[in-house]
Amino acid sequence: MKHRAARLLFFSALTAVAAVYIAPVAFMLVGSFKPDARVLSEAGSWRAFFPAEASLQNYRDVFARVDFTRYLLNSLWITGAITVGGLVVNSLAGYAFARLRWRGRDRLLLLVILLMILPYEAIAVPLFYQVSLLGWRDTYLVQILPFIANAFSIYLFYSFFLGLPRDLEDAARVDGAGALRTFVEIVVPNSKPVFATVTIVTFLFFWGFFLWPQLVTSGDRVRPLPVAIATFQTLPPLRWGDILAFGVMMVAPVVAVFLLFQRWFVRGIAATGSKE
Amino acid sequence: MTEPPPAPRLRILHALPAGPLMALPAVLALLLFVALPFATAVALSFTDLRMGSPLATEFVGAQQYQRAFEDDSFRRALANNLWFAAVVVPLQTLLALGLALALNRSFRGRAAFRTLFFLPVVFPMALIAVVWQLIYAPGPNGILNALLATVSFGAIEPLDVLRHPQLALPALMLLSIWQGVGFQMVVLLAGLQAIPASLYEAAAVDRAGKVSQLFHVTLPQLRNPLVFTMLVTTILSFRVYDQVAIATRGGPLDATTTVMFETVRTVFDRQQVGLASAMSVVFFLMVLAVTLVQRALVRQEREID
Structure with missing residues (x-):
């Protein structure tokens, strides 16, 4: 009882x-x-x-008041490009650090680990200054290119690849496959969890990315959703119903993907915490 | 007797080993877009560089750091960030630990509760800052005000929390905890599930009660996830920007300003690249200090093992 x-x-x-x-x-x-x-x-x-x-x-x-479709496509393009580009270059680097032997490897790995500590906010000022000098504000490129390579993603790939059993790779190497082919054909198909983790963490972070796009966008053309909702809120007349509808449409795609792949989300987020 | 020398083409392939080639794109981009800008920030922090100024840039030594620390707004920002961390880290950790312990028990509907508490993690902070302005709306119709009036039977007058000198920062803390607790809960839950059942069985044999098990088995075993999530939350408290820029603009009277908000204001509104660079370096040193403390704590534990 x-x-x-x-x-x-x-x-x-x-x-x-x-x-x-x-x-x-x-x-x-x-x-x-x-x-x-x-x-x-x-x-x-x-x-x-x-x-x-x-x-x-x-x-x-x-839709009548602002070009919501444009903001959505901007966000999808910027976040998608950072995520996909990041998966390619960061996984390649992670593999080179975990499995291949080459001169300077350990020193560069230490550099990557040190750069993990550096938050992007600490480099926003000089980057903003450079970009302004070069006249690159209001472009997609300036919102994508600096964020593709990511020390934390490299580290996640690196530690995952270290834990993979070597046998399969060794067999492929004996058969004469080069490092790149071994990576693409053997390692990648066996590393779905780490690719899922990096995809989710990267996508979530840049879908909500605010500070940098706010600094470098001044018009609608390349403006992503988080900056757009902040500006929409200040657009007269103040209509809270519209603002909430904007918010629902902004988060609905992410929530839908989250509910579909919930297990991967939770596992991915938890994985970032256990890799210390 | 002698082997034939390798064909020239092969020699070129040997000269370009796979390792550096595969690491090159990422490492080069990191150097160009992360290491170099940070080195630039350090260098610029010793100059009086202003954007669009016709005057020549000069080396001014540590003057910008002195200016930053003499600036009332920046000092307020530093204090706000520290206060933010001092309140949010313990509260959010306790809440996340409580939820993780509750959701680690098996009962029907557990998965739904986990989903629910994790949901705000996928919400962009910009959106949360916008929606919570409605919750904090002034006047008797605001959600918070209506709630306060109901529980106090009308004794609490409607507040305008986001424009209140003492309440604005706590209001931002609350919405930050709301978003952050799910992340911490998930990491702690993973930690709880990694604790071997044999430890609890041994504790039960020793007739340890539930409370004793919590303090002698669960918490010591959770040490690393706890240290990690508290580090992340502390660093996030130092990075606070979006909520401030959207919901309060640092006000009222700098009550909610933060180091990042002051830094952006300095470079964007006042064009002062040198001063803003010095602020960025101070910000980095704060993050570095927390990271070193965490590393030391984790290392200490490894030595005990």
Whole structure:
């Protein structure tokens, strides 16, 4: 009896915490379907979560007021290019550090490990200065190129490859395959977990990337979603329903992918924590 | 007797071994886009460089560092970052640990709870900063104000937290914890699941109670994930920028300004590259100090083993 009561108490407490925790998300989702005037006027009542009427008007408003499709495509292109480019160059480097012997390897590996400590915020100022001098602001390139090579990704690949059994690679090498072919044909197919981890971590980070794009974009042409929602919020007239609809559309693709590949997300995030 | 010399083509291939070739693109890009800019930041921090200034740039020694530390806004920013870390790191860690322990038990619906608490991790901070402005909306209709009025039976007057000198920073801390706790929880859960069951069995044989098991088995075994997640959260507390730039713009009266916000303001609004570079170097030294402490803690533990 006592055991059952404790279980019930535990479950109710957890549910209460969860309800408070998810409230902001529920509020955003529900508010995005409500007539604009009611978003704020009903925010403090239970009507915030159970609307009397719902429509897609706010979503239509977003497309009427700004070029949402453009921001979405910008974000997809920038984030996609950083992620895919990063998978290629960082995995190659990780493999060269983990498996191949060459002069200067250990010194360069130490450099990569040291660079892991350096957050990109510490180099934003000189990079911004350089880019301004060269007149490269408002381009895709300046939002992509500096972020493809990533010390942390190299390190994740490096430590994963170190842990792979060598037998398969040795067999391929004996058969006369070069290092690159061995890597592409043998190592990559056996390294799905680390590729998934790096993909997820990179994509999530750059999908939400704000500081750098805010510094280097001044118009709509190459502006990604996080900067766009911050500007949209300050665009008169202030309509909270539209802002929430913008927010839902901005996060929906990521949430959908997350729900589909949840196990990989959780494993990937946890993996970044256990690699110390 | 003598072997024929290798064909010239083969010799070229030998001169270009695979290792450096495969590492080259990433290493070159890291040097060009990370190492070089940082070296530039260090060099520029000793100059009075201003963007668009007709005056020649001069070497000014440590003057920019002195200026930064004499600047009231920058000093406030440093204090805010430290205060942010001092509040967020313990609170978020405790919350994440509690959730991880709760969700490590087996019960029906556990997976759904995990999904729910992890969800904000995939939300961009820019979006969270926008949505939470509605939660913090001034007037009796704001969610927070309505909630406070309900639980206090109307005793608490509606607040404008984001424009309140004492409450604005805690308000930003709260939304940061909301987003960050899921990450910490997931890493700690993975740590909990890696603890061998035999340790608990041994503790049970010794008649150790649940509380004793927590302090003598669980927490010591969780040491590395705890140290790691606390390091990451501390560094994230030093990096705080998006929420400030979007929700408060550093105000009211520098109450929510941060080192990164001051740095960006200095280079972007005031064009002062030299001063902003000095601020970047100070920021890096803060991150470096935390990293060294964490390394020392992990090493210490390895020596004990």
